[in-house]
Amino acid sequence: MRYVGYLAPAILACAPIFSASMAHGQQVNAAVTLFNNARVFDGKSTSLSEPTNVLVRGKLIETISRAPIPIDRDATTTIIDGGGRTLMPGLIDMHWHAMLARPTPLQATGDVGFNNLVAGEEATDTLMRGFTTVRDVGGPVFGLKRAIDEGVVKGPRIYPSGAMITVTSGHGDFRQLTDLPRTIGGMLTRMEQIGGSMVADSPDEVRVRVREQLMQGASQIKLTAGGGVSSPFSPIDVTTFTEAELRAAVEAAENWGTYVTTHAFTPAAIQRAIGAGVKCIEHGFLMDEATAKLIAEKGIWLSLQPLPDELRQGFPVGSVERAKADEVWPGIGRAYELAKKYKIKTAWGTDVLFSRALAQRQGAILASLARWYTPAEALAMATGTNAELLALSGKRNPYPGKLGVVEQGALADLLLVDGNPLDNINLIADPAKNFKIIMKDGIIYKNTLTK
Ligand SMILES: [Zn+2]
Numbered sequence: 368m369r370y371v372g373y374l375a376p377a378i379l380a381c382a383p384i385f386s387a388s389m390a391h392g393q394q395v396n397a398a399v400t401l402f403n404n405a406r407v408f409d410g411k412s413t414s415l416s417e418p419t420n421v422l423v424r425g426k427l428i429e430t431i432s433r434a435p436i437p438i439d440r441d442a443t444t445t446i447i448d449g450g451g452r453t454l455m456p457g458l459i460d461m462h463w464h465a466m467l468a469r470p471t472p473l474q475a476t477g478d479v480g481f482n483n484l485v486a487g488e489e490a491t492d493t494l495m496r497g498f499t500t501v502r503d504v505g506g507p508v509f510g511l512k513r514a515i516d517e518g519v520v521k522g523p524r525i526y527p528s529g530a531m532i533t534v535t536s537g538h539g540d541f542r543q544l545t546d547l548p549r550t551i552g553g554m555l556t557r558m559e560q561i562g563g564s565m566v567a568d569s570p571d572e573v574r575v576r577v578r579e580q581l582m583q584g585a586s587q588i589k590l591t592a593g594g595g596v597s598s599p600f601s602p603i604d605v606t607t608f609t610e611a612e613l614r615a616a617v618e619a620a621e622n623w624g625t626y627v628t629t630h631a632f633t634p635a636a637i638q639r640a641i642g643a644g645v646k647c648i649e650h651g652f653l654m655d656e657a658t659a660k661l662i663a664e665k666g667i668w669l670s671l672q673p674l675p676d677e678l679r680q681g682f683p684v685g686s687v688e689r690a691k692a693d694e695v696w697p698g699i700g701r702a703y704e705l706a707k708k709y710k711i712k713t714a715w716g717t718d719v720l721f722s723r724a725l726a727q728r729q730g731a732i733l734a735s736l737a738r739w740y741t742p743a744e745a746l747a748m749a750t751g752t753n754a755e756l757l758a759l760s761g762k763r764n765p766y767p768g769k770l771g772v773v774e775q776g777a778l779a780d781l782l783l784v785d786g787n788p789l790d791n792i793n794l795i796a797d798p799a800k801n802f803k804i805i806m807k808d809g810i811i812y813k814n815t816l817t818k
Contacts, residue, residue, distance in 0.1 A: 396809050398445065399424050401438055402781075405449030407431070408789060410456040410751030410772035413743040415789060421454060423779040426809040427768070431775055447804065447816060453787055455746065456771050457499025457523075457780030457807060458795075459753035460729065461670050462649060462716025465490055465525060466506035466563070468726045475721070476541075476557045479507070486511050489726060490522025496729050496798045499780035499807040500524040500770055502716070502757060504589045504628065504649060505531030505539070507562035512584070512765075521812060524766050524780075526757055528589035529580035530565045531630070532573065532616065537607040538595025538630055539564035570615035573608070577619040577627075586760040588620045592629040592645070593636030596682070596691045597720070603653070603691050606636045613643030624761040628670065632695060634658040641667055646759060647714075652698030659705035668756050669706055670714040673735045674699055678725065703739045714756045715748045731796035742792035779809040783816070 400423040406415040422430040422438065430436050438444055467475055469489040470482055490511060493501065501523045503512075508527045515522040533539035535549055541558050542549075549566065558564050562583075565576040577588050592608055594601040601607070608616075613629075620627045621644070628647035629640040634655050637648050641661060647668035654662070662669055679696045682689035706713045717732045719725045725732075736745035754771025758764065769777035783804035788794045794801045805813040 396425050398443055398809055399438060400445045401436060402447050402449050402454055405452055405454035407773050408453055408455040408746065409774060411747055415453060415787060418451060423809050426779055428773065428775055428777050428779050449783060453784040454773060455782050455784060456750040456773055457782055458497045458749050459500040459771055460498050460716050461502045461714040461753050461756060462504050462672050462718045463501035464506045464720060465501060465503050465508050465511055467721065468719045469723045472721055476561065479561055483510055487520040490515060490520060494521055494523050494807065494812055497782045497802045497805055498523050498729060502526040504528050509583050526586040526760060527584060528587055529583055529585045530562045531589045531591060532565050532567055532576045533591045534607045535566055535568050536600045538591035538598045538601045540566050540598060570611050573612045573615045574619050577616045581623045586763045586765055587625050588616060588627045590616055590627055590629045592631040592640045593633055595630060596688055596695055603632055603694055606639055610639055610643050613640060613645065617644035623763055625763040626759050641665055652695050652702045654702060654705060659709045659711065663709035663711045668714055669711045670716055671702055671706060672716050672718045673732060674718060675732060707739065713748060714753050730798050734792045734796045737792050742789045745792060746788060779806055781806040
């Protein structure tokens with residue numbers, strides 16, 4: 368609610384520029400915004416541009432020029448004096464769970480209406496942290512995505528996976544022993560009913576579940592190829608899907624022109640996934656040199672998260688989950704070192720679950736990459752590089768156009784930052800203070816310059 372003060376004027380200012388809703392509820396944005404005198408971080412470079420002017424028309428960046436850009440001064444034009452501040456692409460989080468970031472685990476399988484309202488507010492907070500795009504890697508997110516796209520709720524672009532697909536006892540199977548046995552074709556568990564995760568124990572079942580997510584609009588498919596920390600009956604060392612099951616998922620996704628990403632920690636789980644045609648590995652924290660080399664050679668994406676230690680400490684001492692977390696956490700730093708050593712295509716994300724407090728630190732988690740990367744490298748990862756992985760969704764990309772960069776013709780997701788984040792990446796950790804303007808799709812959602 369703390370945003371109401373400055374959000375309200377920004378929204379009112381945008382209201383007249385929406386014309387009637389189109390067939391799918393998408394709003395037409397006819398706004399023109401001119402940023403004068405900003406220094407641009409383009410999502411790729413190691414330094415800022417000289418003072419530059421950037422013209423946004425509708426949802427696209429139309430012109431970038433050192434020379435003054437002539438415009439018609441009418442009611443739909445907003446002129447912003449950048450004052451030498453930094454203009455950069457909106458941030459992208461490649462491992463987000465929009466429906467699971469804020470609720471408790473118990474709430475997450477509870478009332479669907481309540482959960483969507485909570486997730487809607489969290490989505491607005493996410494956008495107000497400067498995250499204009501998230502790749503959602505598991506959760507019943509299709510309704511929220513639609514509400515954001517149609518302007519019902521303010522939030523980031525969402526690349527949805529829908530339900531994460533797992534096996535009996537795999538990561539994402541949250542059943543208790545008293546829920547066994549599972550009858551194939553029988554009653555679904557609560558988690559399955561709400562579309563959070565789906566259990567599949569044969570290639571045929573995998574195909575059904577993958578196609579169901581694609582039917583609902585999944586832009587990529589998420590499987591869990593090995594054990595996970597927070598699931599009650601999935602030891603870290605196990606490899607879950609058979610290669611035939613993984614191949615069934617890959618084939619179904621590729622028939623739709625998109626790709627499969629898999630949760631995997633161990634060399635065995637990672638290697639089996641790559642052997643089956645998986646294009647992206649989530650986490651990979653326990654990989655060895657040979658596996659890192661394989662990932663690099665095959666051009667596979669590695670989606671890494673600098674998970675904060677508080678997350679590990681959040682699991683009670685003595686619990687199975689804590690023991691698993693203690694096993695996985697030391698691998699985080701090693702995975703980053705290996706990713707750098709072998710020049711692996713590395714995406715960045717947070718994987719915040721069940722914690723509003725941690726979700727609020729999304730930008731700080733990005734800034735923590737300073738342990739391994741220069742600010743420019745970290746910010747390029749969270750913008751231009753992450754967008755390259757988004758583009759792997761091919762025809763299933765819900766937002767065709769260029770993201771993660773400031774260049775002519777790209778989608779206008781922009782942040783005006785007070786200061787130079789390439790000198791001080793910690794500016795990203797305090798978006799309320801340092802992000803003066805947040806624009807998504809050419810629409811200004813926050814503007815604290817024109818008060
Ligand atoms: Zn996750």
